[in-house]
Amino acid sequence: MSKVIASASMSLDGYIAKDDNSIGRLFDWLQNGDVEIPTASPGITLHLGQASAEYWRRWTSDLGALVCGRTLFDFTDGWGGRHTMDVPVVVVTHSVPTEWVDAHPDAPFSFVTDGVGSAVARAREIAGDRVVAVTAGTIARQCLELGLLDEVAVDLVPVVMGRGRPFFGELAQDDVPLGDPVTCVQGDRVTHLVFPVAR
Amino acid sequence: MSKVIASASMSLDGYIAKDDNSIGRLFDWLQNGDVEIPTASPGITLHLGQASAEYWRRWTSDLGALVCGRTLFDFTDGWGGRHTMDVPVVVVTHSVPTEWVDAHPDAPFSFVTDGVGSAVARAREIAGDRVVAVTAGTIARQCLELGLLDEVAVDLVPVVMGRGRPFFGELAQDDVPLGDPVTCVQGDRVTHLVFPVAR
Structure with a gap:
């Protein structure tokens, strides 16, 4: 069965964007290396360091579907109809x-x-054995609270x-313990960490 | 010259304590291993995993002085006159x-x-070539804003x-970039990360 993973670039103090949705230095690592990675979005080519490129390729090659919220969908205008990572998208709206x-x-x-539970179920159908990624923020928080997440990347x-x-925001419940990271890859201006969630 | 390092156990989402100052699962790693580490506080013995024990011994053997705020001093009643890590303490009050x-x-x-700047200067005098640790929260934020930190542990x-x-809270200024971690040690229920601060 497919894994459900919440994923985002995050500052050391836990933020995935500024209040105005700009990203400051959070995406620097996507453009500071020598490895060119084309994307499905016209005009967007990534330039990753070697370690991040390997991590990124593994991550994107495993991806089967993405769940996002309506805010992000509207902000990107639905990525023009094709997500940057060329993956089917389920929008909670x-x-x-x-x-x-x-x-x-x-x-x-x-x-x-x-609701989110239904969106994740739909994304699982689409993804088959592959990974369902959920965007950080409200969607990730709801998935965490509903016990739907397998990993936090x-x-x-x-x-x-x-x-x-x-990344998550205020929870309606008590602390949620994660496992120790199963992946720790040091890149240039980024450390890729993947934490399992006890389900 | 001594390094100034802000240090604390922190949740993945950036917290060093609950709102009521209780610590939840944040200190689990201090008591879940086989290596006994005595402290200067009566009745407090740490039990660390091997990796964390090595990290801890290096950290504490380098320590020359600690800077904390009045709130923590009052909360601990000044550790009874002797800090748990047996190190001189400078209190900002x-x-x-x-x-x-x-x-x-x-x-x-x-x-x-x-003020904090004066407290750090005093701690440097006391520490000599050894490390000055500053506690997370208000003191760490003020040190970061004043450009006094060498590392964030x-x-x-x-x-x-x-x-x-x-750990830091809301800054009076824009983003503060750190360097990639110079230390990354995987323990049991903890990952020890040390980030240099550009000064």
């Missing part, structure tokens, strides 16, 4: 954006209006941001 | 606790009333706390 759907009839996007960036949008 | 000082005439505690604990007291 209150209402289906019918105009967008009509304008992108072939886009591998699904819209789920009955943090690209830990050596910066103190002081404030911003947290 | 608005007023000297004269009763406590009279009751502990031989305690290696100094009280500095003119995080004992990263695999737990999501959701809320609590942050």
Whole structure:
């Protein structure tokens, strides 16, 4: 069965973006190396260091589907109908954006209006044996609280941001213990850490 | 010249304690191993895993002085006059606790009333070539903002706390970039990471 993994670049103090959704230094590691990685988005080519490139290739080659929220979908305009990592996307939303759907009839996007649990189930069907990635923020928090996450993959960036949008945010429950990292890869301006979640 | 290092156990989401100052699972790694480490506090013996024990011994053997705030000093009642790590303590405070000082005439505690910068300078004098540790929270944030830190040493604990007291908290300035970790030691329920600070 597919794994469900919450993943994001995160500052040492736990932020995945500034309050205005800009990313400051969080994505520096995606452009500071010699290894060119093309993406499915026109005009976006990554330039990773060797260690991060290996980590990235493994991560993206395992990906089967992505679950995101409506805010990110709207912010990116649905990545123009094709996600940067060329993976099917399940969007958690209150209402289906019918105009967008009509304008992108072939886009591998699904819209789920009955909650995160249902969206993850849909993404699992799409992903088969491959990984379901869920975006950090509200979606990751809800998945963590519902016990839906298998792993938390943090690209830990050596910066103190002081404030911003947290990876998980305030939980409705007590502490959630994770396991010790099963992966720890040191890149250039990033440490890739993967923590298992007890389910 | 001595290094100034901010150090604490921290959850993956950036907290060093709960809002009520309790520590949840943050100190589990100090008691889950086979290596007995005595401390200067009566009744407190640590039990560390092998990797953490080696890290801890190096850390404590390098320590020359500790800078903390008045809140922690009061919370611990000045560790009874002798810090757990048997190191001189410089307390940043608005007023000297004269009763406590009279009751502990031989305690290696100094009280500095003119700010963190002055407290760090005093701690440097005491520490000589050895490390000055500053506690996480307000003191660490002020040191970071004043450019006084050489390193940030995080004992990263695999737990999501959701809320609590942050390692640094909100900065009065923009992002502060750190260097990639110069130390990464995997323990049991902890990853010891040391980040240099550009000064």
